[in-house]
Structure formats: structure tokens, C-alpha cells
Amino acid sequence: MNACLQAMTAPQWWLIPAVAVAAAIVSALVILLIRPLLQKHALAKPNARSSHRTPTPQGAGIAVIAATLLIAGLAIAHLGEGLSNFPALLFGAALFVAALGFADDIKPVPVLPRLLLQAIAVGAVVVAPSCDLRLAPFLPLEIERGLLVLAGLWFVNLVNFMDGLDWITAAEVVPITAAIALLGVAGGLPLTVSLVAAALCGAMLGFAPFNRPVATIFLGDVGSLPIGLLLGWCLLQTAGQHHFGAALLLPLYYLADATLTLVRRLIRREPFWVAHRSHFYQRATDNGFTVMQVVSEVFTLNLVLAALAAFSIKAASPTADVALFAVGAAAVASTLLRFSRQRNAKAV
Template sequence: MIFYVLIGGLSAVVTFVLSFVILKLSLRFRLYPKIRERDVHTRPTPRLGGVAMFIGVLVAFGVASQLDRFHLVFVDPGPVLGLLAGALLIVLIGVADDIWDLDWLTKLAGQMLAAGILVWQGIQLTTLPIGGVTIVPTVTGLVLTVIAVVLVMNAVNFIDGLDGLVAGVAIIANGVFFVYTYILSNGVGESEYFNLASLITVALAGACLGFLPLNWHPARLFMGDAGALLVGLLMAASAISVTGQVDPAALESGRQLLPAFIPILLPFAVLIVPLLDFALAVIRRLRAGKSPFSADRKHLHHRLLDMGHSHFHAVLIFYAWTGVVAVGTLLFMFVPFWWALAFVVAGFAVSAWFTLAPITKRKVLEAAVQRAQPGQELDPSLDPLDEAANASDPDARHDYTSKEHQ
């Protein structure tokens, strides 16, 4: 375990230092785009933080290759080289998009090419642990892998709209997934696939941790498409490495406490928020007759802001939902079923309460207005908070706003 901590820490330190360097260079040479209509931030901000994250991951892999503890990962260098080559390609595409704003078809082609490199070097689905070992035909595995990688990359990229959102969600998700892969490698037996998955998760979590201080609200540096697509690619590769190689027969042999379905369920659980946002965005845009990759301001994080949440509260809500689903799924490995289920239900209830809190407050204030002005209807053109302030307490709106933005 200590070796993983060291690798993750190294990735964090390198990313943190390089993020400062990239920030200074970006400001000096004005390497940042104009404010877009859908953006939440109000001042031009550099978007090249993904470059620092990639170098942090690259250095972490380079040092790991020199440690005996990770020798099984590098016995066959193909998957590692394919992973880093795909990551480099996706970072270059992301940087080009952050600077010149590429069209969606070019970006999609680059994403598919990066996914194809992973498949070419052996990171692909070969088996699915469904009711025993389900062998996936080569062509089918190739197609499913490319679709999965592209899906996850875009899902992560879609939620990259608030300061600290993607980095924090990735830290939580990769932390939970690392615990899973580490236990799996010890319970089933070490193999290069399991160790590779663990190495990916700690290197990526470290990079996100090192980047987060500069990305916390108000952000001084964004990871941009380069960083968001990199996070998605590495998370997808880690999940595929595990999901495609788990032998359910070994899991059910008594050496392992994991149910056979968790290798499939957990990768989706740790990515539940990005995948949900991606699915809703695609459905929304297709119904409107638009491209599924066209930009808009109707993502989940935008809706939280429109509900009345502050920037900070919206990010914490995303963290909460990710943590509840990911940790809850993992708990089924360690505690009795009903205890794990109770944690999930309680977590959902608390997260839902905080998510809907602004609506509840608004209804309470509307009711107060009705009581203060019997027989009068609210003017739909006015903010209920203004109505409440005018009807009862002139300081009501000020107090409410101050509390919401503390």
C-alpha cells in the first residue's frame, strides 16, 4: 500500500508545481479563450491544466516502472505504452480544442482513435462476469471497448462546468475504485491487469488532488477538455482492465467476498453522476433536433445553480451523490446486505434533501407571503424572495441571500 501512496503523492506534487508554471505562462502569453454564453465563470481563465495533470501521471508511471513492486505491470509494456499514447493523443486534441475550439466531429474522431490505441495494445473487454464467464468475441469486445471509452470521456467532459467539480468527483471515484482493485488483486491473485488498474487510479487521483487547489472556486486554472477527457480515458481504461479480466469462478471459490456482479456494477457506480448528465444531455439535444455534442446551459450543474444553490453548494452536492453511490456499492463487499442498503438509502435521502433545499425554502417563503397578504395572489413576474421581503421583513431577502452564499 505504501508504494501506491508514494506514487499518488508524486503525481500530486508534480501536477501541483506544473499547474503553477502553466498558469503563469498562460497569463503571460494570453493562452485563454473568451467567455462563452454557457460558462459560469465571469473572467477569462486559462484552460491548460490538463497538460500538468498528464505530465503528473506520466512521471508517476515512469517512477513506478523503476520499482520492483510494480514489475508485473511492466512485464508486457504494450498496455502501458498504449494507455500513455492514447492519453497523449487525447490531451493534444483537448489542448487544440481549448485554444481553437474544434468541431465535434473532429473531437469524436480523435476520441475513437485514442480508444482504438487502447484496444490495439490489449486494454479491452474480453470477458464479462455475467452468470459465469461470458466470452466476448474479439470484434464485439473491440466495439464495446471503444464505445465505453468514448462514452466515459464525454460523460466526464460534460460535467466539467463548475470549479473543482471534475477533480473532486474523480478523487472520490478513483479512491473507491482503488480500494476495490487493491482488494481484488489480493483476493484473486496478482496479475498485471489488476496492478495496472490500481496504478492508474492512484496516479490519476494524485494528479486531480494536485490540480484541485488551483481549480477550487474561484478557479485560477481550468483543466479544460484536455484534462476532462484525460480523466475519462484513464477511468475507463482502469474499469475495463478489471471488468474484462475478472473470473467469476475465482470470485465464487471462497477466496473472495465479492459478488460476481460487482465487477460490472462498480465502474458504473463511481461514474453515476457523469453518466446520468451525459444521458440526459443526449436525450435533450436529440429531442430538440440538435447534435448530441452541441453545447448548452442545461447540464445538472447549471440546474443546481438555477435552483438557487451557490457554486460551492452545487459542487458539494455532486460530491455527495458520487460518494454515496460509490461507497455504498463498495460496502456490499464488507458488511451485511441490509447494512449496506441502509447506508445507500440514508445517503440518498440526505443528498436529496440538500439538493431540493432551495425549492423547499422557496415554498416556505411563498406560504409566508400568502399568510401576510390574504386574498392576494403573487405576481409571477417577481421573485418569491422579493415578495417575502416586501410583505413581511425588509431584511428577509438580505438574510436569505447571505446565508446561501456563505
Template sequence: MPISLELIGKVAAALGVAFLIALITTPVVKNLAVKMGAVDVPKDARRMHDHPIPRMGGLAIFLGFLLSALVFVPMTGPLRGMLLGAVIIVILGIFDDIYALGAKFKLAVQIICALVAALSGNVITDLSNPNVFSADLYWHLGWLSIPVTVLWIVAMTNAVNLIDGLDGLACGVSSISSLTLLVISLLVGEPTVALLVAALAGGCLGFLPYNMNPAKIFMGDTGSTFLGFVLACISVQGLFKMYTLISFVVPFLIFGLPIFDTCFAFIRRIAHGQSPMHADRSHVHHRLIDMGFSQKQAVAVLYVITAILGLSAVVLTTSGPVKAMLLLLAFCAAGAVALSVFNLNNNRRRSHDEEDEEK
């Protein structure tokens, strides 16, 4: 379907409805979280807040997304499977935000939800061959399609959960990723995917004002696992269906930040002889804080990185890999210069502070 005024209107309506529902229901969810005991009490160095804050705010994002999707998106088998899996994920998240469930139990339920989505039609049947010199343009996964899809969905579910460490970080990154998916789905003619990500972006943007630093409410596992699950399922419905190089690269650009942070965290923990699920304070956002960035600055930096990766994905889709690579390299060079300037100024400030203390 070509981009038309009717489609643009539906996309705007889907985004607007989800935005308003999330914006209106978040205060209600906040009060509900307090009554149910879903409150994050700072008890270790990983927490960036210094007072109890309600969590479970992801329920408002879910409500905005669900109601908007039911109104604007045609109901199909894959969509039913995704929504059923999302409902289970949200229920799991609510119980986890209240009772702090075990990691193995949560992983088992996530696998079940991913299977529900995959067996309903949200499945990666082919992957473009990353070897550009091969005569085979793409791989037929065959019987591997289900396990590969489940692995992708579970990995993304936990990847978004792991970056939820600063006020507004996971919600903002998910908003940017959703808007990137929205642009790409419109460009490649995927109206159903466009409506879905519009509803998801609207839910995130409606919740974001309450979640920005200083946060009034956290999305909790209810929100972070839901966002990761739905983003993974939507990418399966849209991006992985294209038999070109972009079907392999684009998802890894759009979700580059959570994917990198998760892979780096797992490698770091295994190298230290720890369980990959062991929580620590060495995520990308923690490292930015340790470098001297404030919470707002660290979140802004990670927003910019996500936006750059998203823009590169859009350029890759529309203009090919060469221009996308040049754009990405230019942004990386500019980022390296900016980081060097920040470190230089930060070191100078510390030196001045030390001199003042000596005097």
C-alpha cells in the same frame, strides 16, 4: 497479490509523487496557458465565471500521472497503449483549448485513441449477464469486444468532459472515482490497477487547490478528456475482468454521475430536435445553480453523490448486492429529505425577500 505493507507503500509513493508534480507544475502551466492564448473568456450563460481564466491546466495532471506511472507501474503492452492514447488525447486537448476545434474532428481523434488502447490489450472480452435469472453467468463478446471497448472509452472521455462546468467539479469527481477504484483494486488483488489509479488520484488532488472556487485555472479539455480516457482504460484493465455481477454494475456506480448527466443531456437534446453535441445550460450542475445553490454548494452536493455511489460500489464488491442496495436506498432517502428542506428554506427566503421589496 494480497494487500501488503510493500504494496501500500508503493501506492502511497505513486500518489504522493503525482500530487507533488501536479502541485508544483500547475503555476508553470498557468503561465504557459496565458502565453499560448489558452484562456476561457466568458461569452455565454453556460459560463459560471465573470472574467477570463487560463485553461489547459490538465497538462499538470497529465505530467504528474505520467511521471508517477513510469516510475512505479510495470510497463506492459496494455499500459503502453493506454499511455500512447493518453498522449494523443492531451495533445488534442491542448490544441482545442487554444483554437476551439470542431466536435466531429475531436470525436474522430478520440475514436483513434480508443482503438490504440483497445488493440494494445485494454479490451472488454466478457461482460457479466445483468439477467440474474439466466443460466449464462457472462457474455463472451467475441468480435464485438473491440467496438464495445471503443464505445465505452469514447463515451467516458466525453462524459467527464461534459460535467466540467463548475470550479473543481470534474477534477474532484475524478479524484473520488479514482480513490474508489483504488480501494476496490486493493480489495480484489489488482496491484497494477491500484498503482495507476493512485497516480491519477495524486495528479487530480495536486491540481485541485488551484481549481476550487474561485478557480485560478481550469483543466480545460486537456484535463477533462484525459481523465475520462484514462479512467475508462483503467476500468477496462480492472473491473471488467471480473466474471461476476459487479463487473457490470461497479463501473456504472463509480462513474454514475458523468454517465447519468451525459445520457440525460443526449436524450434531452434529441427530444428537442437538436444535435446530441449541441451545448446547452441544462446539465445537473446548472440545474443545482438554478435551484439556488451557490457554486461551492452545488459542487459539494455532487461530490457527496459521487462518494455515495463509490461507497456503494465498495460495499457491492465486499458484501454483495443486497447490502449495497440497502445502503444506496438509505442515502437516496436522506438526500431527498435534505433537498426538500433546502427547497423549503429557499422558498421561505425568497418570500421574505419579496415581502421586503413590496414594503
């Protein structure tokens, strides 16, 4: 973890809920302001990947990212001495990725240029942090950073891939960011990381009422891509604080669903970059699950994973990490298996 980032002190704990509430309010207000424009200029038409049947405005990610960066930035600036720890590079990269996502929402950007530009943004965050971060010191620094860039690029895109159902991104992001923010309150993370997580959590809560099934607005790539970058950074910093087990447990459902789907499509020689409906959460709706049933299960699973991550941090033991990861993996596997099977008609 960046040793230079400021740790939280007891009198600062109030910043976490205050930041979350402020970000929720700003996010909701900005959505109300921009929704008429998005309705005219940024309609998402149903395609092979879609779970909706009617054109719906997309671009609420503008509000989510604006609220996250604005409120987190003001809170960090409020700290005074925390200004030296301001993650300017992260904020700049998030804005860059958001602009790229917005361009892709309006007119699709070719795959290779899109990935290259995303890799530049991820690389800027991973390769040039303000302080050295080592997760695998047994590897040469260049190799470790290269692997982190690849992992970050995949995480940014998997969050985008998984944003294909009403409320599912909120069901994933809110428990993860809330857990990271609370970890900061408990003193397990630097304040800067906790503030970014709290702001993102609040901004997603402000977006959630508009995305409730049946959604009246979507995040769009302008939201899902920078959310993936910000969330990935928070998880990277969590791992850097020697909470590696927690950093893997928190996003385990998204990692499993997206990665297994990608591997399956590669084995079948399917063009993985083309819109599809083969993610487990998408197959669940095809197999008789309602949207609310899917997001409720995902949300509940993420609460379980967050609890396991908390136990992992408290235990601070490699043996406990392995055991808790096994429990989490079993819970995720059970959910994926249930999603991939036809739901009993009587149960529906």
C-alpha cells in the same frame, strides 16, 4: 480483467499513498510553472456553457496528465517484473487525446474529425489490450469490443461535458480514483490499475487548490479528455475483475447527469455538440445553489456511491449488486431532482 496484470502483494501497499503524494506535488509545481504562459496564450473566454464571467487561463490538464503518467510510469517501472505489464498503449492514447484536447483549447476542432480521432484512441485501448478482456462473453468478440469503444468514446466526452464548474471534476474524479486505489490495496485489483488510479487521484488533488471557487485556472480539454480516458480504463479493468456493479456505481452521477441531458437535448432536436447550460449541475447554479453547494453535494454523493461499490465488491452477489445499484440510483435521482428545482430563497 487483464489476467496478465500483476496483482498487489502486501509489501507493495505503500506504493499507493506514495504515488498519490508524489503526483500531487508534481501536478501543483507544473501548474505554478506553466500558469504564466497559459495566462498569455490559453484564456478561456465566457460562452454559453461557462459558469465564469471573466477570462480565465485553461490548460492545467497539462500538469495533471503529465504528473499522472510520469509518477504512475515510474512506479510501474520500479516494480521490475511489472515492466511487462506497463500499459504503454494506454499512456500513448492518453497523450494523443491530450494533444487533441490542447489543439481544441487553442482553436476549436470540427466535431466529426474530433470524434474520429478520439474513437481511434479509445479503440486502441479497448480493441488491442495486452490480454483478452471479456465482460459479455455471450456476445461475439467483435460486437462486444465495438460496444466498448462506443461506451469509452461516450465516457471520454461526458467527462469533458461535465467539466463546467469549479471543483466539480475533482469532486467526481478524486472519490472514484481513491476507491479504485484502495480496492487495489485490499487485493481486489491488479497493482498497475491501482497505481494509475492513485496517480490520477493525487494529480487532481494537486490541481484542486488552483480550481477552488473562484478558480484561477481550468483543466481545459487537454485535461478533461485524457482524464476521461484514464478513468474509463480504470473502471473497465474494475468491471473485468468481476466487479461490474462497482464499476457502474462509482461513476453513476456523471453517467446519469450527462446521459439524461443528452437524451433530453436529442428529443428536443437541439444540437448536442453546441455549448449549453442544461446539465443538472449547471441548472442547479441557475436555480439558486452556490457553486460550493453543488460540488459539496456531488462530492458527498460520490462518497456514498463509493461506499455502495465497496459493499458490492464485498458481497460478490448479483442480487446484492442489483439492490445496491437501486440504492445508488435513488440517491442520484434525488440529487438530480433537487438540482432541477428552484432552491428556496430562505434556505439560501
